[in-house]
Amino acid sequence: MSMQTIVSLPDQSTARIPKDNFITRENGLLSWLLTSDHKRIAILYLISLSFFFFIGGALAGLIRLELLTPQTDLMATDTYNKVFTMHGVIMVFFFLVPSVPATLGNFLIPMMIGAKDLALPKVNLLSWYLYMAGGLLALYTMAVGGVDTGWTFTTPLSTHYVNTNVLTTGLAVFVAGFSSILTGLNFIVTIHKMRAPGMTWFRLPLFIWAHYAASILMVLATPVVAIAIVLVMLERTFGIGVFDPAKGGDPLLFQHLFWFYSHPAVYIMILPGMGVISEVISTFSRKRIFGYTAVAFSSVAIAVFGFFVWAHHMFIMGISNYAVLVFSLLTMLVAVPSAIKIFNWTFTLYKGSITFETPMLYAFGFMGLFTIGGMTGVFLGSSGTDIHLTETYFIVAHFHFVMVGGMLMAFLAGIHFWWPKITGRMYPEKISQLAAVVTFIGFNFTFFPQFILGTLGMPRRYASYPPEFQVLNVFSTAGATILGVGYLLPVLYLVWSLKYGAIAGNNPWQATGLEWQTQSPPLTENFAVMPIMDHEAYDYAWLEGQQQTDEQQHCQLQEQQKDTEVTSAG
Amino acid sequence: MPDSPAIAHEAANSAHAEHPSYLRHHFNSTEQQADASNFAMWLFLLTEVMFFGGLFTAYLVYRNWYYPAFVSGSHQLNVVWGTTNTLVLILSSFTMAMAVWCSETSRRRGLVLCLALTFILGLGFLGIKSIEYSEKIEKHHVPGAHYSLQSFLDPDSDAAARAAGDKPLQLDMARKTEIYFSLYFLMTGMHALHMVIGIGILGFMILRARAGAYTAGHVTFVENFGLYWHFIDIIWIYLFALLYLISRH
Numbered sequence: 116m117s118m119q120t121i122v123s124l125p126d127q128s129t130a131r132i133p134k135d136n137f138i139t140r141e142n143g144l145l146s147w148l149l150t151s152d153h154k155r156i157a158i159l160y161l162i163s164l165s166f167f168f169f170i171g172g173a174l175a176g177l178i179r180l181e182l183l184t185p186q187t188d189l190m191a192t193d194t195y196n197k198v199f200t201m202h203g204v205i206m207v208f209f210f211l212v213p214s215v216p217a218t219l220g221n222f223l224i225p226m227m228i229g230a231k232d233l234a235l236p237k238v239n240l241l242s243w244y245l246y247m248a249g250g251l252l253a254l255y256t257m258a259v260g261g262v263d264t265g266w267t268f269t270t271p272l273s274t275h276y277v278n279t280n281v282l283t284t285g286l287a288v289f290v291a292g293f294s295s296i297l298t299g300l301n302f303i304v305t306i307h308k309m310r311a312p313g314m315t316w317f318r319l320p321l322f323i324w325a326h327y328a329a330s331i332l333m334v335l336a337t338p339v340v341a342i343a344i345v346l347v348m349l350e351r352t353f354g355i356g357v358f359d360p361a362k363g364g365d366p367l368l369f370q371h372l373f374w375f376y377s378h379p380a381v382y383i384m385i386l387p388g389m390g391v392i393s394e395v396i397s398t399f400s401r402k403r404i405f406g407y408t409a410v411a412f413s414s415v416a417i418a419v420f421g422f423f424v425w426a427h428h429m430f431i432m433g434i435s436n437y438a439v440l441v442f443s444l445l446t447m448l449v450a451v452p453s454a455i456k457i458f459n460w461t462f463t464l465y466k467g468s469i470t471f472e473t474p475m476l477y478a479f480g481f482m483g484l485f486t487i488g489g490m491t492g493v494f495l496g497s498s499g500t501d502i503h504l505t506e507t508y509f510i511v512a513h514f515h516f517v518m519v520g521g522m523l524m525a526f527l528a529g530i531h532f533w534w535p536k537i538t539g540r541m542y543p544e545k546i547s548q549l550a551a552v553v554t555f556i557g558f559n560f561t562f563f564p565q566f567i568l569g570t571l572g573m574p575r576r577y578a579s580y581p582p583e584f585q586v587l588n589v590f591s592t593a594g595a596t597i598l599g600v601g602y603l604l605p606v607l608y609l610v611w612s613l614k615y616g617a618i619a620g621n622n623p624w625q626a627t628g629l630e631w632q633t634q635s636p637p638l639t640e641n642f643a644v645m646p647i648m649d650h651e652a653y654d655y656a657w658l659e660g661q662q663q664t665d666e667q668q669h670c671q672l673q674e675q676q677k678d679t680e681v682t683s684a685g
Numbered sequence: 686m687p688d689s690p691a692i693a694h695e696a697a698n699s700a701h702a703e704h705p706s707y708l709r710h711h712f713n714s715t716e717q718q719a720d721a722s723n724f725a726m727w728l729f730l731l732t733e734v735m736f737f738g739g740l741f742t743a744y745l746v747y748r749n750w751y752y753p754a755f756v757s758g759s760h761q762l763n764v765v766w767g768t769t770n771t772l773v774l775i776l777s778s779f780t781m782a783m784a785v786w787c788s789e790t791s792r793r794r795g796l797v798l799c800l801a802l803t804f805i806l807g808l809g810f811l812g813i814k815s816i817e818y819s820e821k822i823e824k825h826h827v828p829g830a831h832y833s834l835q836s837f838l839d840p841d842s843d844a845a846a847r848a849a850g851d852k853p854l855q856l857d858m859a860r861k862t863e864i865y866f867s868l869y870f871l872m873t874g875m876h877a878l879h880m881v882i883g884i885g886i887l888g889f890m891i892l893r894a895r896a897g898a899y900t901a902g903h904v905t906f907v908e909n910f911g912l913y914w915h916f917i918d919i920i921w922i923y924l925f926a927l928l929y930l931i932s933r934h
Contacts, residue, residue: 225711230711231710231711232710232711233711234711234721234722234725235721235722235725236709236711238725296732300725300728300729300732301725303724303728304721304724304725304728305721307721307724308717308720308721308724309711309717309721334728334731334732334735335731335732335735336735337732337735338732338733338735338736338738338739339735339736339738339739341736342736342737342738342739342740343739346739346743346871349871353828353829354828354829354830355828355829355867355870355871356828356863356864356867357743357747357864357867357868357871362828362860362861362863362864363747363750363751363860363861363863363864364747364864365746368742368743368746371742372739372742372743640710640711645713
């Protein structure tokens with residue numbers, strides 16, 4: 116089968132990785148740990164994030180293993196509670212929230228806007244240290260016995276009834292939250308103040324718009340969860356009573372504060388992923404994103420609407436009927452900008468020259484799975500169905516479709532797409548296409564049965580279940596095994612490619628972004644000369660013109676050389 | 686070419702003049718650098734607003750629910766000390782603003798003096814705050830196991846409550862005063878924590894300013910700290926009104 120491809124690699128016999136780049140500029144562990152280069156910090160993040168992802172993934176494996184049989188057999192019920200809590204805490208706060216922004220965002224935002232670095236390089240490094248401090252604290256918590264409140268720390272369970280390590284986990288989340296605040300703050304300042312000449316707001320790649328919207332959420336929402344967690348910790352240690360009904364406090368207030376962050380947090384997770392998808396879809400269909408402005412503003416709209424939907428997590432918790440009505444309506448409004456994105460990506464594909472490199476496969480996976488995840492979100496947003504489905508596996512399936520099916524697919528799409536830029540080498544195409552397909556199949560096997568389980572009424576967060584649910588649970592566990600393979604494969608071949616991958620050259624995908632117009636891996640200062648943006652984003656005609664002039668210059672040079680040779684010979 | 690090293694030297698000098706030593710490598714100009722860090726500071730203050738916002742929300746809800754308890758609770762605060770502290774902070778904001786001005790106009794001695802005054806006023810605020818806290822501790826108004834409802838169930842036994850003319854609260858409502866004091870300690874405590882951090886930075890700045898920093902054109906740090914200090918001041922003004930003056934309007 117002959118596959119179309121747009122990959123254009125330099126002649127492998129003569130191509131070399133540029134000697135001077137951000138990886139080779141300095142050596143030694145300290146040059147990494149004390150770096151202020153956004154690209155090196157991105158790599159620090161990438162390594163540590165992957166580490167936490169595999170810990171969280173191992174915990175997910177334990178959960179699925181326990182649920183293979185209806186009885187509680189692999190672990191005691193309270194151990195099970197701790198396992199799913201730590202899975203949630205690690206995946207949400209130490210993987211999903213920082214995933215794309217801290218790695219790809221960190222690496223690419225300055226490059227895409229033509230800057231030498233983020234506006235606050237030292238703050239950027241500080242955010243990594245905070246992230247690590249929080250992460251290690253979470254691991255310490257796990258080592259000394261874990262916590263079993265669920266990742267939501269719901270009061271009064273977390274303040275009065277459990278006797279596990281709520282304090283250290285809370286502190287871990289608090290510290291990681293500050294890491295996220297600093298990242299968001301840095302991005303906003305950078306996007307406002309560091310753009311290259313000619314880089315107007317509507318010439319920015321959509322990746323930047325998505326990160327800008329996500330950063331607004333990070334900066335505005337994260338402090339609220341920080342104070343909510345401080346209150347839980349103080350309630351536990353001093354019994355201050357703000358959330359204690361016995362003293363007149365209201366446990367519901369905690370949920371308001373918590374979800375005021377944690378609902379926007381899901382947009383912090385998904386928006387940067389959407390940014391990745393925009394870049395990938397455009398590149399592999401050789402077209403400017405259809406409705407650029409609409410897609411750009413839909414990111415902002417998601418960020419704004421995202422602040423006014425938090426109470427849909429509390430429909431059955433005793434908020435007033437009017438509140439339910441209003442929040443139900445607002446929740447469904449979020450579907451509008453999300454749909455704008457999906458439709459515009461689809462229209463971009465229409466009459467595009469589509470090729471199916473790995474990032475594009477992941478992007479297709481994203482579009483399908485995110486659509487299902489988003490649509491089921493509308494089911495849950497309407498209060499009638501929500502009362503039936505909430506606290507069941509339907510919820511679990513819904514947010515895994517968005518977070519794992521959406522965000523993780525986008526993360527992997529982005530990692531593959533920019534891998535040549537980051538490392539200077541290509542990943543092996545065939546096996547990575549296989550991995551993308553395996554991930555997609557494994558994912559559907561794992562989580563689709565959970566929708567059915569949820570509608571049948573299987574509650575979440577229990578270690579045992581009635582025997583009639585076993586068939587679907589076995590499906591789910593089998594799927595998780597396939598999914599695990601799908602996630603392990605990239606680790607193996609990406610590491611392999613660091614040494615053996617084909618030399619990528621500056622622009623293997625023939626993409627238009629500024630980041631592709633410089634060497635790979637880039638120089639520490641990103642660009643040899645400050646770039647000037649003289650064309651729109653995703654302007655493939657400009658790119659072709661550029662390449663033609665390059666070729667002409669090349670030919671002219673050769674002719675001149677010939678001429679000089681002739682004259683010198685003559 | 687005997688004069689080429691001289692030309693090179695001159696070129697290096699003029700390049701140096703264009704790029705002062707405090708210009709970080711990734712910025713193109715000092716204006717861009719100052720703009721970026723000022724903007725970052727404003728954003729940081731925005732996160733602080735949201736952080737305190739959580740506490741203000743809790744205050745709003747409970748004050749609406751338990752108004753009588755909040756009124757009686759606020760009568761236990763010392764308005765004289767509170768007013769004094771407000772004046773102290775406003776004065777410190779003034780000295781801080783003067784420090785920024787001294788920095789911008791390159792007055793080194795003035796800068797050190799103004800920073801030192803701000804430092805002292807900040808400490809004074811914390812001193813007065815600790816007097817107030819110790820009053821609460823003596824009266825068992827600190828939420829927790831030793832919390833006492835005495836002043837609210839039997840106002841006549843308490844000088845402050847008697848002076849304000851409090852009526853005895855029902856046991857149920859009297860209990861809610863613990864929520865009031867929880868919020869009091871949380872909000873003023875969080876504010877005091879910001880003061881402590883600010884005073885620490887002030888100390889650092891005084892040492893640097895004595896050595897001649899901030900008066901040679903690079904004033905961003907002083908300006909940004911000034912923003913932070915005024916922000917804490919504004920938070921206190923809200924706290925003063927909301928916690929001390931509930932029924933005094």
